[in-house]
Amino acid sequence: MADAADATIGGALMSDDVLKSMPEELHRHLLYTLSCDKLTEDPTYYYQASALAVRDRISQAWRATKQAVSTSDTKRVHYLSLEFLLGRSLNNAIQNLDLDAAVKDGLHKFGMHLEEVVEAEHDAGLGNGGLGRLAACFLDSCANLKLPVTGYGIRYEYGMFHQKIESGRQVEAPDHWLRDGNLWEIERPEDTRKVHLYGHTERYYDQDGQLRSRWANAQNLLAVPYDMPIPGYKNNTVNTLRLWKAAATDEFDLNEFNAGSYPEAVSEKNNAEQISMVLYPNDSSENGKQLRLKQQYFLTSASLQDVLADWVDRHGEDFSKFGELNCFQLNDTHPACAVPELMRLLIDEHKLEWDEAWSIVTSCMAYTNHTLLPEALERWSVGLFSQMLPRLLEIIFEINERLLKAVAAANPGDNELLKRISLIEEGDHPHIRMAYLSIVGSFSVNGVAQLHTDLLKEGLFSDFYKLWPEKFNNKTNGVTQRRWLSHCNPKLKGLISDAIGTTWESDLESISDLAPLAEDAEFRQRWAAVKLANKQRFSDYVKENTGVEFSTNAMFDVQVKRIHEYKRQLLNVLHVIHLYNRIVAGDTQGMVPRCVLIGGKAAPGYHLAKVIVKLVNNVAEVVNNDDRAKDLLKMVFFPNYRVSAMEIICPGTELSEQISTAGKEASGTGNMKFMMNGALTIGTLDGANIEIREKAGAENFFLFGLDAHEVAETKKAYNPNEIIAGDEDIRRIMEVLEQGTFNRDEPGLFEVLTSGLRNSHDQWVTIADLRSYIDAQAVVNDTYRDQEKWNRMSILNAANSGWFSSDRTIQQYADEIWKVKPV
Numbered sequence: 001m002a003d004a005a006d007a008t009i010g011g012a013l014m015s016d017d018v019l020k021s022m023p024e025e026l027h028r029h030l031l032y033t034l035s036c037d038k039l040t041e042d043p044t045y046y047y048q049a050s051a052l053a054v055r056d057r058i059s060q061a062w063r064a065t066k067q068a069v070s071t072s073d074t075k076r077v078h079y080l081s082l083e084f085l086l087g088r089s090l091n092n093a094i095q096n097l098d099l100d101a102a103v104k105d106g107l108h109k110f111g112m113h114l115e116e117v118v119e120a121e122h123d124a125g126l127g128n129g130g131l132g133r134l135a136a137c138f139l140d141s142c143a144n145l146k147l148p149v150t151g152y153g154i155r156y157e158y159g160m161f162h163q164k165i166e167s168g169r170q171v172e173a174p175d176h177w178l179r180d181g182n183l184w185e186i187e188r189p190e191d192t193r194k195v196h197l198y199g200h201t202e203r204y205y206d207q208d209g210q211l212r213s214r215w216a217n218a219q220n221l222l223a224v225p226y227d228m229p230i231p232g233y234k235n236n237t238v239n240t241l242r243l244w245k246a247a248a249t250d251e252f253d254l255n256e257f258n259a260g261s262y263p264e265a266v267s268e269k270n271n272a273e274q275i276s277m278v279l280y281p282n283d284s285s286e287n288g289k290q291l292r293l294k295q296q297y298f299l300t301s302a303s304l305q306d307v308l309a310d311w312v313d314r315h316g317e318d319f320s321k322f323g324e325l326n327c328f329q330l331n332d333t334h335p336a337c338a339v340p341e342l343m344r345l346l347i348d349e350h351k352l353e354w355d356e357a358w359s360i361v362t363s364c365m366a367y368t369n370h371t372l373l374p375e376a377l378e379r380w381s382v383g384l385f386s387q388m389l390p391r392l393l394e395i396i397f398e399i400n401e402r403l404l405k406a407v408a409a410a411n412p413g414d415n416e417l418l419k420r421i422s423l424i425e426e427g428d429h430p431h432i433r434m435a436y437l438s439i440v441g442s443f444s445v446n447g448v449a450q451l452h453t454d455l456l457k458e459g460l461f462s463d464f465y466k467l468w469p470e471k472f473n474n475k476t477n478g479v480t481q482r483r484w485l486s487h488c489n490p491k492l493k494g495l496i497s498d499a500i501g502t503t504w505e506s507d508l509e510s511i512s513d514l515a516p517l518a519e520d521a522e523f524r525q526r527w528a529a530v531k532l533a534n535k536q537r538f539s540d541y542v543k544e545n546t547g548v549e550f551s552t553n554a555m556f557d558v559q560v561k562r563i564h565e566y567k568r569q570l571l572n573v574l575h576v577i578h579l580y581n582r583i584v585a586g587d588t589q590g591m592v593p594r595c596v597l598i599g600g601k602a603a604p605g606y607h608l609a610k611v612i613v614k615l616v617n618n619v620a621e622v623v624n625n626d627d628r629a630k631d632l633l634k635m636v637f638f639p640n641y642r643v644s645a646m647e648i649i650c651p652g653t654e655l656s657e658q659i660s661t662a663g664k665e666a667s668g669t670g671n672m673k674f675m676m677n678g679a680l681t682i683g684t685l686d687g688a689n690i691e692i693r694e695k696a697g698a699e700n701f702f703l704f705g706l707d708a709h710e711v712a713e714t715k716k717a718y719n720p721n722e723i724i725a726g727d728e729d730i731r732r733i734m735e736v737l738e739q740g741t742f743n744r745d746e747p748g749l750f751e752v753l754t755s756g757l758r759n760s761h762d763q764w765v766t767i768a769d770l771r772s773y774i775d776a777q778a779v780v781n782d783t784y785r786d787q788e789k790w791n792r793m794s795i796l797n798a799a800n801s802g803w804f805s806s807d808r809t810i811q812q813y814a815d816e817i818w819k820v821k822p823v
């Protein structure tokens, strides 16, 4: 610790040459910080020593970045998100600080290997899936681009649950990721904020005789920040992710205290601390839980107060430039309370007038939508809000009144329009429409892929689009190539860099230089050799986690993502059953061996998703134990899919399954990770698949299925039973499913699934796309038989993946929404 203190003398930053060589630092941390025998063989200690040594090297750049941002009075961005799905940090930090050789060397001196040591780190699983991982990729790109962006989130004690499979069924276990401590965070108690809940509002006259509202008799709790460093790529920038932990105030209920109920008074603490205890594990459709609303408000209130306190430190109570110099990006509606909360803070605490406050709010809020499913739009009951956040409700009502008045004036007599756009959904149990609140309070509303944005404009948000077309814009998602190519696929990184240099690591567009090499037979061979090695690693990992052997001779066909009806894992299973039927019937001419992997978590309360997990496991059990299928088909359900699993799965994948019902997947980001790693996509015209196909070239993409408009048309007169009856292969698939081939001991188990498929109201029109999917899979099969062709296509996919770097996405956010420049 003496070193860290020495590095700052009299507030001046000094160079960190106090740090010794890496082996010495590891040695010092092992012996002194961790007080362990340096002969220990426990990789956990080596992980900790490495993390500490790397952290020491982050410190200086972190301090310098903070200093640079605070002295330059430029615009800042605050990315508000209930989720940051970071995964592991050590390897990422090592890479970004260019310490790879040093740490490897240092560890070798102790007889340890970095690959083994990094495994000791728990994933920071503070997110459900796409939205949470996107936030993590965005932070990486912001740091790479030296943008003054801070992430704000919650420091959940328990992250995304651990998924175990027992008798083919999902069982959830808690993820206590902080069990062994977290070396990547620093508590900052001096920046603790106070958050209110419950109580009521009252009117009063201030000293100027002005009628004002205040929030009275509220319960207080504390938000304590923990900062995590977000290192940029070899650029001396280290940004900050600030995560809030909830704590009780020390102001106990004095009545109880004096009555001798000290333990009872202290145990009240528990209630407050519940708020940051656990991440909600559903990744769609809100369920109205009180605790979730508390989490949302807790994050937004603490973060806004943080930004305002810093503002007041620098500018006093002059807010005239606040809107111009700050931007809050709302990651979906989860932090939508930010709109009324910033109004409250400006009006109640900083004494601004309504109009002035509203003009600030609407100049600094920006909202990103991540869903096209109407049922997934968040709504909170007015009753719950009035109890928990009474002052916010008042403000929301006032925003709504002003909105309706303005719209009525511009559209006289159109009461239907007023009802449609009202922030309040009327009825016996009125609800607040959080998406509408976000649109009204923001200057920017964006979708996450071109199709998604177009569909928002013509569907879900069409009334608002007509009102304010200028607010709407698209920002197609991206992923960071530093984690999703360089770090997870070191062999491919080496091959690519040998061929075209390393520019692509911070500018992915330059990966297009690979394209001509698709015609180079020798390069194709090296490309294939890397894939083979990655398939071997993938196969070992599958063996270790499931006991199933994947032969590297087979095509590796993968679908990993949350389990959802709209993502249609069921369609994938139907195809596997089709292949199995062909094998059983002896119809295997030209069939390429395939290993199919499906992985993902089901929301604990989503019954149908859990039945799908069970079906995958049961089909796998039958197929994998049938000798006739031995050399042609294998299938597994991969348990506990997470960031660190994707880091092994993605490089070894050859076929990426992106098969959602068109018009339902906002973007998808797994599709991009696979593309960068040279997998070919089989997919529908949905989300970012459309752009992937445009960039890769239609000839390098296996397209099937109805497009979004055709899905809508099909639904008008959908008759799946007729399709089933008229198609011999499909009839046979349904027959084996319905005869109980996969549920001999549990009759009727999959009836919910088969009856859904046959239902003319099946929202996901799975049967409508099945023939086209089977045919596209046959094209995949035939293409794979020509390995030269496959490898050519694979190289072209990676070469055309430049657009899908989150660096590009973030550059667009910075230029078009945030209007921020690098510091």
Ligand code: 26Q
Pocket: 128, 129, 130, 131, 132, 134, 280, 282, 283, 284, 285, 286, 287, 288, 292, 370, 371, 378, 448, 477, 665, 666, 667, 668, 669, 687
């Ligand atoms: C809401 C209320 C209460 C509890 C939970 C939630 C909740 C939590 C997480 C609702 C939704 C989510 C996550 C959504 C999500 O991950 N969406 C995905 O976002 C990706 C990034 O933009 C897209 O690529 C995916 O298409 C989209 O499904």
